[in-house]
Amino acid sequence: MPFVQFIPRRRPSDSPRSLRIALLAHGGTQWMGGELYVRNLFMALLGHRERVTSDLAYELIVFTADPSSLLERHPAFVNADDIVACSRMNDGPLGRFSLLPLLLLSGIDFAYPCYSPLPPWPGLHGAAWIVDFQYEHYPTLFSQKELRRRRLSAALVARMMAHVVFSSRDALRDFRHFFPHSRAQANVLHFHSFPDPSLWQADPNETRIRYGLPSRYLICCGQFWAHKNHLRLLEALAMSLEEDPSIFLVFTGHPVDLRNPSHLDTLLARLHLLGLRPATALLGLIPRQDQLQLIRAAVAVVQPSLFEGWSTVVEDARSLGKPLVLSDIPVHLEQQAPRSHLFSATSSMELRQMMLEVWRTYAPGPDPALERQARVQTDINRAQMAEDFLGLIKSVLG
Numbered sequence: 001m002p003f004v005q006f007i008p009r010r011r012p013s014d015s016p017r018s019l020r021i022a023l024l025a026h027g028g029t030q031w032m033g034g035e036l037y038v039r040n041l042f043m044a045l046l047g048h049r050e051r052v053t054s055d056l057a058y059e060l061i062v063f064t065a066d067p068s069s070l071l072e073r074h075p076a077f078v079n080a081d082d083i084v085a086c087s088r089m090n091d092g093p094l095g096r097f098s099l100l101p102l103l104l105l106s107g108i109d110f111a112y113p114c115y116s117p118l119p120p121w122p123g124l125h126g127a128a129w130i131v132d133f134q135y136e137h138y139p140t141l142f143s144q145k146e147l148r149r150r151r152l153s154a155a156l157v158a159r160m161m162a163h164v165v166f167s168s169r170d171a172l173r174d175f176r177h178f179f180p181h182s183r184a185q186a187n188v189l190h191f192h193s194f195p196d197p198s199l200w201q202a203d204p205n206e207t208r209i210r211y212g213l214p215s216r217y218l219i220c221c222g223q224f225w226a227h228k229n230h231l232r233l234l235e236a237l238a239m240s241l242e243e244d245p246s247i248f249l250v251f252t253g254h255p256v257d258l259r260n261p262s263h264l265d266t267l268l269a270r271l272h273l274l275g276l277r278p279a280t281a282l283l284g285l286i287p288r289q290d291q292l293q294l295i296r297a298a299v300a301v302v303q304p305s306l307f308e309g310w311s312t313v314v315e316d317a318r319s320l321g322k323p324l325v326l327s328d329i330p331v332h333l334e335q336q337a338p339r340s341h342l343f344s345a346t347s348s349m350e351l352r353q354m355m356l357e358v359w360r361t362y363a364p365g366p367d368p369a370l371e372r373q374a375r376v377q378t379d380i381n382r383a384q385m386a387e388d389f390l391g392l393i394k395s396v397l398g
Helices: 032-051 067-073 075-079 092-097 099-105 144-160 169-178 197-201 204-210 230-243 263-273 288-297 312-320 330-335 348-361 368-397
Strands: 019-024 058-064 082-085 110-114 125-129 163-166 185-188 218-221 249-252 280-282 300-303 324-327 340-343
Touching: 019 032, 032 058, 032 075, 032 110, 032 312, 032 368, 058 067, 058 099, 067 075, 067 082, 110 368, 125 368, 144 169, 163 169, 163 368, 169 185, 169 330, 197 288, 204 288, 218 288, 218 348, 230 249, 230 263, 230 348, 249 288, 288 312, 300 312, 300 348, 312 324, 312 330, 312 368, 324 348, 330 340, 340 348
Parallel strands: 019 058, 019 110, 058 082, 110 125, 125 163, 163 185, 218 249, 218 300, 249 280, 300 324, 324 340
Antiparallel strands: none
16 A cells, blocks of 8 residues: 555544644654654643643644654654555655645645655645754764755755744754855744653663763763764763762663764764773664653753754753753754853863762762653743644635
């Protein structure tokens, strides 16, 4: 069959027709950020539909390259009205073009996020999402072929899409700098993290013990890509251990940088050269719920990245009430996460100072009062994200 649908929850035929919203779950294990972005948007829209009487009735249809794998990684998608398989949707512009017939066959009214322009078609609308312009700020991290591909993709979106979404004002400023003549309507839609309710019922120390981790540790969550600044973090850890040998650092995230396959070897060589193996645990890509429980059990989260469009890790820490050691890049400043301890993204010494500061200031494990505050704020953020996105759809549809 050209497409597969799971978990249909059609409304009765005599009900008014609902708007059919396609959420395009691009990404996967090589880029978890794409899937998490769609998952969090899905959770916001699902919660809004269940709690709020709206003048806009809608159904949520999730498109993915591999439904079974997506549901395994993100069980929340089981509540979608439909799940549609498009095996080539992650295969670049030509692969994404294969989405069009499936969108039409599924009766989609609005598709998001689009990484390539949608061909004009009566009744089908959409908005693009440009994640960031990292490739312009750090071009040496990309091959010439990848640079050309990304620049062409952004140029086509700027020229052909009527509506473009950014996760931060910083990314919007870049867009206006690189495409000053674009007529696209630009929108900033901040995304947030929404843990599954079951997360709060579990003891995070059970997860910590299962992974063989000590009772106190810092945690750094992110794929092992060059711009994530792990090399500087290792240097800062080595200096921190000279002053406090008890510091321990946990890493999670996919270990391979497809743009720079030798980067992991460089990191491991530096780790061994600095003698950091006894003070670190490299867990690789672990289940999402395990990752969040390990954040809950940690002393603090370390996010040293050199560049972000909007940091999922920062939003995870916010949603769990955890303190952060945070690089002072513009997006992190824009996110304004509470209990952030900032350092210059290019200074190992400042990072060392902040790591020692949080290590001495905070206790490990969840703080019940801070978690309660975070859950209240998460509910507010969830409602705001849904309202902002539905407002975008209304503006697109006129």
